[in-house]
Amino acid sequence: MRRETGIALALCLLCALAGCATGGTGGAGTTALDRTANGATTTGTAGAGANGTVGVGTDTGFAGTLNATVVDVADGDTVDVRLANGSEETIRLVGVDTPEVWVENTPREFRGLANTSANRDCLRGWGHEASDYTASRLSGADVTLAFDPNTDRRGYYGRLLAYVYVNGTNHNAALIDRGLARVYDDSDFSRKPAFQRAEGAAYENRTGLWTCATGATDGGTSGTDDSAGGTDDGSTNEGSADGTSASDGPIAVDVHADAAGRDDENLNDEYVVLRNTGDATLDLGGARVSDAADHVYTFPDGVTLAPGASLTLHTGTGTDGGGDYYWAAGSAVWNNGGDTVTVRAANGTTLATHTYE
Structure with a gap:
């Protein structure tokens, strides 16, 4: 009797373990959030969802997607979302960098811009424009987050790195097209070549923030470079005080x-x-x-x-x-x-x- 009971218990245990491996709340057809040892969440896809949530449009190479609602817009390239399970995440839009509004901009990060106070002021203005544009399109919106196969799911500050789709439109790409962001060249995201081509067109047409580069060539000739001689003492010509560039x-x-x-x-x-x-x-x-x-x-x-x-x-x-x-x-x-x-x-x-x- 004891031997038979032991065998039955062993079989039950094996079945339970098998069920954990193939089913549970993160079973096939869902895009799940996994908890790491330190309590942070990481996204993972467990099979193709029945509602087509793996890949958006032609993005079938992406590791997976999540549906979310935008609850706050921090700036042009950072938003907070609420996921379907009720948890909230901060999303850093992958592949793009909008001008700063809360800290100082570095104009030399943007093609054709010298490191002048006029260019810093110009970029800050476009940072506000980018923030307003993102807020107008994403605030309160139901969106889809798509992840790039070439990048980590999370950035240095623990934020999710994603493309944000609203009404089927890639918002990251829209920022580049409208001249409201530069391509984030330090990332090897898969769409970089396409984003770089779009940035080149926006630059040539002086669209959006690239108006700050009016009269400039790559390497920066818009106004006088504050950092000439290795200093940034603000003593050189910086354009007029109302924000108009020198050229x-x-x-x-x-x-x-x-x-x-x-x-x-x-x-x-x-x-x-x-x-x-x-x-x-x-x-x-x-x-x-x-x-x-x-x-x-x-x-x-x-x-x-x-x-x-x-x-x-x-x-x-x-x-x-x-x-x-x-x-x-x-x-x-x-x-x-x-x-x-x-x-x-x-x-x-x-x-x-x-x-x-």
Whole structure:
């Protein structure tokens, strides 16, 4: 009797062990979070999910994905999410680096930017733009986190490294396309070549933060390098105090962003003044004025600006003439807290960039 009982107990134990190896809460068809010895969580995929959560779109090579809800946006490339199991994680967007808003930027990390105070200020402004863009798209959104096969699941600070998809769009890639981030070259993520090509296009078109490099070439000639001679004493020419770079084109820009009363109810008191600081008349026919959010106004054909002359572009409606032009935007364009004005000729030549805070 005792021998039979012992055999039965041994068989039960073997069955239990077999069940632990093949089933349980982390069984096939789920993307699970595993606990390490020190209590940190790491993600792991246990088979292809029935709802297709392994791979997003063409990303079938990824180790797996997780569904989550964004609960907070720290800055342009860092968000906090709540996973399906109720736990919260900080996500660092893999492969991208948006300009800093809480600490000092290092312009030389960005192609074409010298280490000047003007460039640091310009980058900080675009850091805020990147943060606002990420917040507008991701705050409260249901997203999918996809992991790259070439990178660790967690970075140095224990944050999950992931691509964030919202409504099927890769938000990491969108930041690069819009010039709101640089490629994080220190990482060997699998999408680096594609991201680098997108960054190159944004740089050539002076999109987003790359307006800070106007007039610069790789190696940095935008303004005078504060670090020349190995010091950063701030004693060299750093551009104007309002954030305009030292080489921002032949047009000077002045912005009246805060209209009297409510901006949306007094659109014609929100305006931009453009002044020709060069020696030649500028042809502005077909020239475009844009803000950091890609709102665009195009001047009608035949508009010119003589040396020393200026014109005013109002946000509201009216009849063009006498140096006044009207965007007819329908709502306020220029952010009271800071924005970037970019003016490009019809052929794409940058005539002015002006960042204000």
